[in-house]
Amino acid sequence: MVTVEREPVERDERRGQAAILRRIWRLHFWIGLFAAPVLILLAGTGLIILYTQPLDLWLHRDLQVVTPSASTVSLDTQVDTARRHVDSTMILDAVTPPQSPDRSTQVDFLPAEEPAVGERNVTQVFIDPYTGNYLGQRHELDGLVGWANQLHRLFGNDGPALSLPSLGHLIAPSAYPDASIKVGIGNLAIEMAAVWVLVLAASGIYLWWPRAIEKGKPRLAIRWAKGGRIRWRDLHATTGILVSVVLIGYIVSGLTWSRYWGENWRAVAATLTPPTEIEAPSTPATVGDYDRLGRRIAWADKEDPVYASAAAGAVSKPLTFNDIDQIAKSENMIPGYSILPPSDSTEDGETTYGSYTVVNHWPQKLSEQRTLYLDQFSGQTIANATADQDGALDRITSWGVNTHMGTQYGVFTRILATVFCLGLLTSIATATMMWWKRRPTGTAGLPGRSSADLRSNTPRGAVIAIGVIATALAVLYPSFGVTLVIVLIAEAIVESRRKNRRPETVVPQSADD
Numbered sequence: 020m021v022t023v024e025r026e027p028v029e030r031d032e033r034r035g036q037a038a039i040l041r042r043i044w045r046l047h048f049w050i051g052l053f054a055a056p057v058l059i060l061l062a063g064t065g066l067i068i069l070y071t072q073p074l075d076l077w078l079h080r081d082l083q084v085v086t087p088s089a090s091t092v093s094l095d096t097q098v099d100t101a102r103r104h105v106d107s108t109m110i111l112d113a114v115t116p117p118q119s120p121d122r123s124t125q126v127d128f129l130p131a132e133e134p135a136v137g138e139r140n141v142t143q144v145f146i147d148p149y150t151g152n153y154l155g156q157r158h159e160l161d162g163l164v165g166w167a168n169q170l171h172r173l174f175g176n177d178g179p180a181l182s183l184p185s186l187g188h189l190i191a192p193s194a195y196p197d198a199s200i201k202v203g204i205g206n207l208a209i210e211m212a213a214v215w216v217l218v219l220a221a222s223g224i225y226l227w228w229p230r231a232i233e234k235g236k237p238r239l240a241i242r243w244a245k246g247g248r249i250r251w252r253d254l255h256a257t258t259g260i261l262v263s264v265v266l267i268g269y270i271v272s273g274l275t276w277s278r279y280w281g282e283n284w285r286a287v288a289a290t291l292t293p294p295t296e297i298e299a300p301s302t303p304a305t306v307g308d309y310d311r312l313g314r315r316i317a318w319a320d321k322e323d324p325v326y327a328s329a330a331a332g333a334v335s336k337p338l339t340f341n342d343i344d345q346i347a348k349s350e351n352m353i354p355g356y357s358i359l360p361p362s363d364s365t366e367d368g369e370t371t372y373g374s375y376t377v378v379n380h381w382p383q384k385l386s387e388q389r390t391l392y393l394d395q396f397s398g399q400t401i402a403n404a405t406a407d408q409d410g411a412l413d414r415i416t417s418w419g420v421n422t423h424m425g426t427q428y429g430v431f432t433r434i435l436a437t438v439f440c441l442g443l444l445t446s447i448a449t450a451t452m453m454w455w456k457r458r459p460t461g462t463a464g465l466p467g468r469s470s471a472d473l474r475s476n477t478p479r480g481a482v483i484a485i486g487v488i489a490t491a492l493a494v495l496y497p498s499f500g501v502t503l504v505i506v507l508i509a510e511a512i513v514e515s516r517r518k519n520r521r522p523e524t525v526v527p528q529s530a531d532d
Contacts, residue, residue, distance in 0.1 A: 038477040040226065047222040048454075050215050055447050057212045060170060062440040067167035069425050069436055075164055082145040082155050087120040092151035094124065094341045101126035101144040104153050111360055112141055113314060114340050117148050118355035118380075124148045127314070141311050159313040168312055173205030180204065183279055187286025195286055206278040207498065213270045213277070214492065214499035220263040220270075227260045248456040255449035262442040269439070272419035276318055280496060284416070285322065292410030294319070297402045299392075300327040302364060302373045306390060309359050315381040317388045318420045319406065319413040326401045328361065328372040328394040337361065337395045338375070346398050347377045353387055355380035361395040374401055382424035385417055 067074065076083055098114055109128040117124055123145040130140070145154040159165055180203045187195030239260070241253040275281050307321030343358050357380070361373035377391040385406050392401040406414055421427040425436040493500025 035478040035481070039481050042477060043222050043225055047219060047226060050219040050222070051447075051450055054212060054216050054219055055450070057209070058216065058443060058447060062443045064167040064171040066437065066440045067164060068171060069433060069440070071164050078163060079157065082157065083123050084121055085117075085123050085147045085149060085154075088149035091148045094148075094344050095339045096151055097124050097146040097148060098126055098340055100146055100151055100153055101128075104144055104156060105142055109142065112311070113309065113357045113359050115314070115355070115357045116344050123154055127311070141313065143313065159311065165312065173209050181207065185286075186283040190286060190290050194289070200279055200282050202279045210274065210277045210280055210496075211498045211502050213274055214496040215502070217267060217270050218492070220266050223259050224263050227256050248453055251449050251453040251456055255446055255453055258442050258446040258449065262439055262446055265435075265439045266443065268419070269423055272416075272423040274496075275416050275420060280498065285318075288410060288412035288416060289322070292412045294410045294413060295408040297326070297404065297408070299401050300371075301325065302327050302362065302371050304362050304364075304373065306376065306378070309376070309378075314357055314378075316378065317381055317383070317390075317406075317417060319409045319417045320378075320388070320390055320404065323390070323404060325362065325376055326374050326392040328374050328396055328401070330370075330372065335396045338393075338398050342398060343375045343377065343393060346393060347391065350377075350391055350400070350403075352377055352389065352391060353379045353383075372396075382421055382426040384427055384429075385414065385421055388417065 094114065094116060098111070102111070105128045108131045110131060112127040112129040115125040115127070124147075126144045126146065128142045128144065130142075140158050140160045142156055143159055144156040146152070147154055160169060180201050182199040182201050185195055185198055185200045188198045239257055241257055242249055245253075275284055301324035304325040305321065306316050306323045306325060308325075310316040310321060340358060340360075347356055347358065357378055359376040359378065361375055363373050364371050372395060375393040375395050377393065379387055379389045381388075388406040390402075390404040392404070393399070394401055406417060409417065418427060422432060423436075425433040489503060493503055
């Protein structure tokens with residue numbers, strides 16, 4: 020009697036679970052189809068960026084490596100030499116003293132006129148610190164590393180851009196006076212794709228998760244003897260589940276420095292967990308104004324103001340780069356730091372004098388995040404900003420960014436990131452092979468829209484849960500919400516056109532036949 024009553028219930032449960040699996044698999048398939056090229060691009064360029072320093076040294080050894088000697092030339096003399104080798108209209112942007120005894124000095128110059136939005140193409144000039152000789156120059160956006168960085172963000176804010184509403188302006192209009200954020204099409208495209216990759220990873224985890232209707236299917240094992248599609252599926256499932264958690268971490272941390280969502284998140288983080296305020300007069304400039312491809316500013320520091328120097332006396336002269344370099348060394352700044360020259364501004368006839376800003380090289384560990392502001396006339400420390408002054412959310416975000424860049428835990432992080440990139444590429448390759456093996460001969464093997472029976476068998480609770488999750492993601496990531504609406508409209512149009520035709524179906528991901 021009991022058995023007879025339970026059988027229909029169990030049958031309905033199994034039918035419901037199978038319906039959910041098929042619909043989740045279809046979602047996973049289509050997202051993977053469109054996301055695969057983006058993931059290949061991000062993983063491939065990410066590997067290059069991960070090894071920027073050794074690659075840069077190998078490709079440009081003639082510019083960066085020098086023969087140590089007993090004495091060095093004044094840093095200011097080196098800067099003067101660099102000036103003579105660039106156009107007279109170019110602006111001095113930064114000076115980076117040698118990171119080690121066998122390295123050159125790097126002097127950065129910026130064109131007088133650059134677009135307000137976009138990656139500024141800095142000219143890097145290299146000088147031998149021992150002889151003062153000019154070694155050469157390059158544009159930081161050129162070469163393998165430069166192109167990898169540009170491709171990794173689809174050229175970011177270069178090219179066409181859109182003005183989108185600023186959340187920061189809504190919650191803190193005085194701190195964020197601009198009502199809109201200008202976002203490059205490439206940066207926005209990467210942001211949209213990244214959120215869909217979160218859905219891809221989550222759906223993959225769901226498909227892999229053990230359940231009663233799939234008893235006997237291995238979870239972290241590869242059935243090599245089976246061969247064919249089953250072997251490829253096991254390879255895909257195993258590599259996919261191992262990289263999924265890391266992939267989610269990479270996507271979330273990467274989004275924090277996207278142009279649109281990242282800037283809005285910065286405003287939210289600063290509002291919910293504000294940083295410790297430094298009591299000192301400031302200039303209109305921010306440290307983020309000096310953010311460059313080859314000299315990034317730490318995520319949490321970009322909105323920090325450049326502090327002002329005390330008013331100059333009648334005979335006061337700014338300190339030299341050599342003076343500032345000596346102070347930076349005495350303050351135990353990490354070799355490889357950059358010195359940003361002071362930027363003065365005049366408003367209503369009153370001059371505000373900027374400070375020398377010394378920043379530790381980025382990417383770095385969170386404990387190494389440090390910016391030193393020095394009075395340009397006296398050399399006194401105006402402010403010494405570290406991660407300790409940042410708010411809790413800023414610190415968490417900076418930790419995520421540093422881990423994303425492979426520097427937070429040194430070599431271990433870089434090895435983990437390398438394994439992840441290779442694992443991601445393997446997962447994509449095995450998914451491609453699995454699709455190729457299972458597709459019916461002479462067809463593309465693309466899954467059509469779920470049948471009416473399949474939709475009716477899907478438990479109502481599952482539909483509500485998926486709707487709630489999708490809505491939450493759309494609120495958290497507005498770009499996802501916009502694309503989700505577009506996808507749903509497009510699917511409705513396609514379905515209306517093919518309603519009289521029988522859609523091609525494919526066996527779901529979880530089947531073993």
